[in-house]
Amino acid sequence: MAAVQLGQYAPAEKILVHLSDTHFLADGAALYGAVDTDHTVHRAFEQLHRSGIRPDAIILTGDVADRGEADAYRRIRGIVESAAARWNARIIWVMGNHDQRDAFRTELLGEVPADQYPVDQTHDLDGLRIIAVDTSVPGYHHGEVTDDQLRWLADVLKQPAPRGSILALHHPPIPTPLPLMSVLELQDQPKLAAVLAGSDVRAILGGHLHYSTQGLFAGIPVSVAAATCYTMDLSAPDRELTGVNGGQTLNLVHVYADQITHSQLPIGDYAAVTQFRADYVDELAPLSAEDRRQAFSRQR
Numbered sequence: 001m002a003a004v005q006l007g008q009y010a011p012a013e014k015i016l017v018h019l020s021d022t023h024f025l026a027d028g029a030a031l032y033g034a035v036d037t038d039h040t041v042h043r044a045f046e047q048l049h050r051s052g053i054r055p056d057a058i059i060l061t062g063d064v065a066d067r068g069e070a071d072a073y074r075r076i077r078g079i080v081e082s083a084a085a086r087w088n089a090r091i092i093w094v095m096g097n098h099d100q101r102d103a104f105r106t107e108l109l110g111e112v113p114a115d116q117y118p119v120d121q122t123h124d125l126d127g128l129r130i131i132a133v134d135t136s137v138p139g140y141h142h143g144e145v146t147d148d149q150l151r152w153l154a155d156v157l158k159q160p161a162p163r164g165s166i167l168a169l170h171h172p173p174i175p176t177p178l179p180l181m182s183v184l185e186l187q188d189q190p191k192l193a194a195v196l197a198g199s200d201v202r203a204i205l206g207g208h209l210h211y212s213t214q215g216l217f218a219g220i221p222v223s224v225a226a227a228t229c230y231t232m233d234l235s236a237p238d239r240e241l242t243g244v245n246g247g248q249t250l251n252l253v254h255v256y257a258d259q260i261t262h263s264q265l266p267i268g269d270y271a272a273v274t275q276f277r278a279d280y281v282d283e284l285a286p287l288s289a290e291d292r293r294q295a296f297s298r299q300r
Contacts, residue, residue, distance in 0.1 A: 004281055006292060012254035013163065014128050015053060017089075018262070019044065019250040020061040020170075020207025021227030023098065024072035031066060035245050037229045038075065044228060044250050044267045045083035053252070054087045056125055061207035061225060062096025062136070062170030064108070073107035095119045095134040096170040096207065097141045097184070118149055127162030128255060131201075135171040135186055143171025143186040143208070150195050160200040163255070167196070172206030172224045174215030178232065180241045181209060193218040203260045205253070212249060212264055223262035225251045 003011035024037050031037050048055070058080060065072035084091050093108045095101065095118070102113035109119070118134035133153065135143035145153075157165065171186035173193075186192070196218045204222040211234060212226040226249045236242040248267045253260060284292045 004285060006281070006284055007289075009256060009259075012256050014057075014125060014255040015055045016166075016253035016255065017048065017055045017058045017250060018061065018205050018223070018225045018253050019058070019228055020225040021063040021096070021210055021229055022060065022076055023063055023066040023227070023229040024076045025066050026069040026071040028075065031229050035229050038079070040228045040248055040267055041076065041079055044248075044265075045079070047265070047267065047269075049083070049086060055089050055252075056087075057090040057092055057123070057130065058084055059092045059094065059130065059168050059205060059253075061094045061168055061205055063098040063207065063227075064093060064096065064104070065100075066098050066229075068098065068100025068103050070103050070107050073103055077108055090123060090125060092121070092123055092130055092132055092168060094132045094168050094170055094207075095136045097136050097143065099136060101134075101136070101138065118146065120149060120152060122156055124161070125163075129161035129163075129165040129200075131156060131165055131167050133167065133169045135169045141184045143169075143184070144188065145169075145186070145192055147191075150191055154195045157195070157199040157201070164200045164202040166203045166205060166253075166255075166260075167201050167220075168205045170206065171208050172213075172215075172222055173204065173217040174206075174213070174222050174224070176209055176213075177234070178209075178241060179239055181232075184208070189217070196220060202255075203253070203262075205251075210243060211247075212251070214262070221260070221262075223251060223253070225249070226264070228267065 023031050102115045105111040121132040123130040137144050173186050173189045176182050206224045210227040210232040213224045215222045228248050230243040230245050231247040233242040233244045249264045252263045
C-alpha cells in the first residue's frame, strides 16, 4: 500500500502490530471450552493482509500460551511466522504470567532452556529499539521486574537509539479499575519509573488486562492491547471479574518522527455503512491543501 501524504504529517516511519493474550492451548483446544483462539488470530492476520497494511514488526505482549504447552507455542509460532513472511516483518515475543520460560525459549526463540532467567531482549528496527522485558514471576500471576533486570535495562538505555525506544512488557504499569486485576499488577513500579526517567523510551506496550486502555507512566504513554482470546466486561457488576467471548482487538502502532499513535482494530467482519474508495485519494493527491479541503467539504 503506497504511503500518501494529504495533511501535515508525513507517513509513519514504522508500523507495528501489537496484539496480546492469545492464550493458545495444546491441540487447538477451545479456551474454557468456548473460545477458538486459533481462529481469532488467523482472522486478525487475514484482515490485515486484505487491508494492504505492511507492518514492520509484530509484537505479542505475553500470555502467548495459556498453560505454557509446547504444542501451543509451536502452533502460534506457525501462524505468526506465516503472516510475518508476507510482510518481511520482525516478530517480537514477550513473556506473560501464563507462559513457561523453558518452553517459551525453546519453541519461540529457538534457545536453550533456562527457566530461572527472565526472557529479556532488545530488537533494532532500523534505529527504532524495541526492548522486551519479562515481568513474569514463575508460579504467580502478578508482575515483577527484578533488580538485576532493572540494572540491565538501565545499561541498555544508557545509549539512546536513533529513533528512540519502545518498551514492551506484559504487566502494564498503570492503574486498573478492576479490583481483582489490581492484585495481579506490576509490583515496585517506582523502581522502574526511576530507570525510565530521562531515557529515550517513547512508548510502553502492555497486555494482561484483557481490555484496551491507555495511561501515562513516568511521563511515557502506555498502551494496552485487549486480548485476542476473551476480553473483560468493564460493565460487569461492581467487584466482579467477567471475561466474555467478544470485543477482541489488536492495536496498530504508527511511529512518526515525533509522535507515536495507537489505534484499535476490531477483529472481525462488519457491514460497511459508508465508504470512500481509494480512487478518491488519487483525485485529491494532486490538489493543493486548500483545494483538498474544499473538495472534501459540505460545499460540494
